[in-house]
Amino acid sequence: xxxxxxxxxxxxSLVENNEPEAQKLMALLYPKTGKAYVVGITGPPGAGKxxxxxxxxxxxxxxxxxxxxxxxxxxxxxxxxxxxxxxxRMQDLSVDPGxxxxxxxxxxxxxxxAKATKDALRVLDASGKxxxxxxxxxxxxSEVEVVKVAHTVVVVLAPGLGDDIQAIKAGQMExxxxxxxxxxxxxxADKAVSDIEAMLELATEKAGWKPPxxxxxxxxxxxxxxxxxxxDQHRAYLRTGVLDERRRERVENELVDALRxxxxxxxxSDLRSKSEWKRLTRRILTRxxxxxxxxxxxxxxxxxxxxxxxxxxxx
Amino acid sequence: xxxxRKIRVVIAKPGxxxxxxxxxxxxxxxxxxxxxxxxxxLRQTPEQIVETAIQEDVDxxxxxxxxxxxTTLFPKIMELLKKKRLTDVxxxxxxxxxxxxxxxxxxxxxREVFGPGTTTSTxxxxxxxxxxxxxx
Numbered sequence: 001x002x003x004x005x006x007x008x009x010x011x012x013s014l015v016e017n018n019e020p021e022a023q024k025l026m027a028l029l030y031p032k033t034g035k036a037y038v039v040g041i042t043g044p045p046g047a048g049k050x051x052x053x054x055x056x057x058x059x060x061x062x063x064x065x066x067x068x069x070x071x072x073x074x075x076x077x078x079x080x081x082x083x084x085x086x087x088x089r090m091q092d093l094s095v096d097p098g099x100x101x102x103x104x105x106x107x108x109x110x111x112x113x114a115k116a117t118k119d120a121l122r123v124l125d126a127s128g129k130x131x132x133x134x135x136x137x138x139x140x141x142s143e144v145e146v147v148k149v150a151h152t153v154v155v156v157l158a159p160g161l162g163d164d165i166q167a168i169k170a171g172q173m174e175x176x177x178x179x180x181x182x183x184x185x186x187x188x189a190d191k192a193v194s195d196i197e198a199m200l201e202l203a204t205e206k207a208g209w210k211p212p213x214x215x216x217x218x219x220x221x222x223x224x225x226x227x228x229x230x231x232d233q234h235r236a237y238l239r240t241g242v243l244d245e246r247r248r249e250r251v252e253n254e255l256v257d258a259l260r261x262x263x264x265x266x267x268x269s270d271l272r273s274k275s276e277w278k279r280l281t282r283r284i285l286t287r288x289x290x291x292x293x294x295x296x297x298x299x300x301x302x303x304x305x306x307x308x309x310x311x312x313x314x315x
Numbered sequence: 316x317x318x319x320r321k322i323r324v325v326i327a328k329p330g331x332x333x334x335x336x337x338x339x340x341x342x343x344x345x346x347x348x349x350x351x352x353x354x355x356x357l358r359q360t361p362e363q364i365v366e367t368a369i370q371e372d373v374d375x376x377x378x379x380x381x382x383x384x385x386t387t388l389f390p391k392i393m394e395l396l397k398k399k400r401l402t403d404v405x406x407x408x409x410x411x412x413x414x415x416x417x418x419x420x421x422x423x424x425x426r427e428v429f430g431p432g433t434t435t436s437t438x439x440x441x442x443x444x445x446x447x448x449x450x451x
Binding site for chain 2: 005006008009010012013017075076079080081082083084085087088089091094095100101102103105107
């Protein structure tokens with residue numbers, strides 16, 4: 001596919017809006033994916049993720065890498081709109097031909113965030129990016145889901161963000177491959193580092209990988225090279241076979257998700273069209289039955305009608 | 316369930332002026348109207364603005380300027396947009412732009428210019444009505 005920025009942008013919009021051509025496009029691109037190294041960056045708002053990413057990208061560019069960045073921000077559940085402000089911290093990178101930055105809103109799709117963002121990452125992967133960084137606010141379940149598509153997950157924290165280390169959600173402790181204490185110039189930075197290290201001592205070790213804690217200052221550039229080194233080490237660790245196992249698991253999960261979507265789609269639309277649907281809805285409304293019993297009834301009828309079809313076809 | 320396509324808007328501040336309260340008010344209003352707003356930050360060059368518009372595949376570009384540099388910057392921006400074939404993007408401007416400059420701006424493709432005192436509802440209505448319906 002053409003690697004120019006406009007094509008990439010259009011492709012991402014296609015998958016984001018789940019337009020009819022999206023699946024065709026993804027089918028075409030899928031074989032070309034798998035080459036990019038995906039880094040997920042998460043953490044509470046205000047930790048300095050975007051500024052850190054800007055420094056990381058600049059350093060990666062110095063090392064001759066092409067980089068894609070997907071910055072995810074929440075969609076308001078009330079208005080459906082979103083303020084996507086992560087680019088503000090990455091202004092210098094806009095005109096770098098080797099960098100592509102896309103802002104995405106979560107759009108409140110159940111499970112949709114993961115799919116659209118995964119597809120966007122794949123588009124960037126297929127377009128030849130060496131590294132793709134996905135940034136999310138680690139506040140909700142779906143953000144944690146997205147980060148799981150990454151090879152390496154970096155959790156970025158900053159000292160004095162209100163509640164200190166106690167504020168780290170359990171999920172974040174478990175998904176982090178590397179922990180970063182940003183704003184290292186602050187006075188409680190060292191304490192934050194030792195607090196995290198203490199918590200990690202209690203956590204179960206991920207079969208051979210001990211998550212390091214890195215101090216960085218996105219402002220001064222301190223710690224950036226160190227962070228990249230740790231991610232290189234993690235990448236090497238993944239290559240020892242752990243990656244294949246994870247990949248297989250991930251692929252199976254995706255297959256299940258795809259199947260689930262297809263099954264639900266086809267069965268649901270079929271059931272909705274039956275007169276049974278209206279009848280049972282009325283019964284639920286008048287409290288003569290409950291949703292789950294009604295669901296069982298609908299499915300039982302469907303299964304009953306299936307064998308007849310099969311018998312018919314055999315003739 | 317029909318999914319209405321989200322309108323994606325870039326709010327950009329070209330040039331050197333450093334007051335963005337107005338731009339942020341507009342950004343918030345559009346967000347509250349259900350749009351996805353990418354805010355670029357201050358001191359954007361025409362190249363940066365157009366690159367952002369490309370990568371974010373936006374439907375609308377809103378240019379906010381208070382410094383008077385619109386006479387030099389806006390034509391540059393419109394030219395770049397044409398060069399990059401982004402001709403179906405809706406472009407509007409706001410800030411401190413003298414009335415007498417407006418016709419020239421409209422001529423180069425800026426659909427509307429909004430002065431201080433424009434209500435957010437006017438703006439939102441305008442964007443909703445004029446944003447391109449379908450991207451090629």
